[in-house]
Amino acid sequence: MIREKIEDLRRRLEYHNHRYYVENSPEISDFEFDAMMRELQELEAAHPQFADPDSPTQRVGSDLTCEFRTVRHRYPMRSLGNTYSLDELHEFIQRIEREVGTTDYACELKFDGTAISLTYEHGRLLRAVTRGDGEQGDDVTANVRTVRSVPLVLRDGDWPDYFEIRGEILMPYASFDRLNAEREAAGEPLLANPRNAAAGTLKQQSSAVVARRGLDCVLYQLSGDDLPFASHSESLAKAREWGFKVSDKMRICHTIAEIDAFIEHWDTARRELPFPTDGVVVKVDDFALRRRLGYTAKAPKWAVAYKFKAEQALTRLESISFQVGRTGAVTPVANLAPVLLAGTTVRRATLHNAEQMALLDIRPGDMVYVEKGGEIIPKITGVELSERPADSRPFRYIDRCPECGTPLVRYEGEAKHYCPNQSGCTPQIVGRIVHFIRRKAMDIASLGEETVELLYANGLVRDIADLYDLRTEQLSPLPRLGEKSAENIIRSIRESTRVPFHRVLFGLGIRFVGETTAKYLAEHFRSLEAVMQASREELVEADEVGEKIADAILDYFADPRNLRILERLREAGLQFRAAERERSSERLAGLSFVISGKFTDHSRDELKELIERHGGKNLAAVSGNTDYLVAGDNMGPAKLKKAEKLGIRIISEQEFIDLIGDASPQSDSAPAPAPDHTPAAPQQPSPRQGELF
């Protein structure tokens, strides 16, 4: 009785979920949906024996953190050849027609998200894997289960017992704007674009976070052994019947003229779509012809992507303001009359620097062209001179800091102006502290930019070391804080003393020392002491450290103010030493390796880790110091040539494994399983890739 009731609710909720998220035509109100959901939640809570991971109640995700296992794709996830030129697209079509005669083309939108492969077994979602390197990707099933348009259970139908379906995880503009508004309010760095946001969200540790981010998923390709379809369009129609969200914008075109018309239409009409697209994909519809056309090393010969040119908008430059960053760099910012561009309203754009502005002769009052690249802030690409007001005059760049009035300076080789008043210019001081507390640095999550500004305005912090002297009773009387948040702040500052050395090094904000360089420095020198004592020559010996970075490091440690701060941080108990590495053997001690190309049984990172675990060293580039080049597929010919010239030993993946010999832990990364109906074997958990934000 209860069981039937639960199952009936699940079926109805899944049906309405599909109406809402897949078909965009809800039949009931949100209120009714929520009431039904609550009823089911209560019943499930009272009768845990009927729990089911595929229940609609489970779409909210969980706070359990998940490690992403690496999974080998049963069918490699290839990419597409792409072009910005209609001529090239026409040549592509003509080549196909020369080979197989005239035929039908499925024209689809190119969704601008992140690729995903979903595997279904007996009509249930078994696994969701990212594209990764095309051969193997991350298992992100727990996160994808929270995406409402992904069916957890298929509708009744003639689906095969085991198949894969591929598509794109997208972040609609509405979700993206909401997310960035939240991040801005919390003082967190903004996400560059919906594509990065979608990819970053999929790699979140907590599926509950993913559930709240409002992702969507459109499917565009079915893979399986012996699929009973003659064409792509037929397979997509079936996928739609089974409950998948398949785009209704796909059209079958018969001629180049029809394909061109499809492209022309969507080049403009895409602006009205609720999610980002960056082109059109043209695919041969007929599966038999696809088989005849085959593949190149990387991509199918039966499909190509035509990419749209970046969208432009024309709007009025109302005024120019100047931002001072934590390094003192001054960035001119254009304040624009609000204009809609690529789905979001743009009000500001970067003007880069004085030279760039002079080059374009940009003046307040001008009508300017704005474009969105991959960055967060759009840029100005030109001025519409025909609309320049008659009384307009060239713009004179500022020569004093807009924040503290100090005369600006220009350093050799730098395009930007700088405010040299490091210790007295507010945005520089606050900026350094905000950088220090960032997630990728000390991760003091309870402090945001606004709180840092508040602390600074109240004279409580002037530098990063001051954070460790803060006491609850100093914070709690401040506006917007109170006892509880004050305690949280103090606790998370205290906890930050456990953050590993390389992140402390990154947090110091030494110029040009980004996250990766900090890691290399920590890896190479192992302690702050050693970095401080290193000469310019010794610094440059560390991987990825060039002369520019070495000089910046020397400058930082030459400043007595920084030394005082470091001394106080040491007293506060921060980690100034790298943790000991776990070693499996010393077989590679004293040997240096360069890893290059693609490998069959290991990822490049896995090989690098093996090298370190056995006492060897990884180098980024082939040089006289290299002992071995481990060469995979598709390796750059230049690298190979250089290695040959230098007489470096070039070995294969297998030869490398032999080099470690018995000391190598047995890798269970099986080659791609034979195409039967058993799922691909999951592999060892991979070290988490760095999150995108």
Ligand code: IVH
């Ligand atoms: S078909 C073997 N169709 O574009 C070809 N891809 O540049 C499989 N993409 O990795 C891809 N929209 O992430 C296909 N309608 C569409 C697409 C699409 C977006 C992405 C996909 C792929 C990338 C290739």
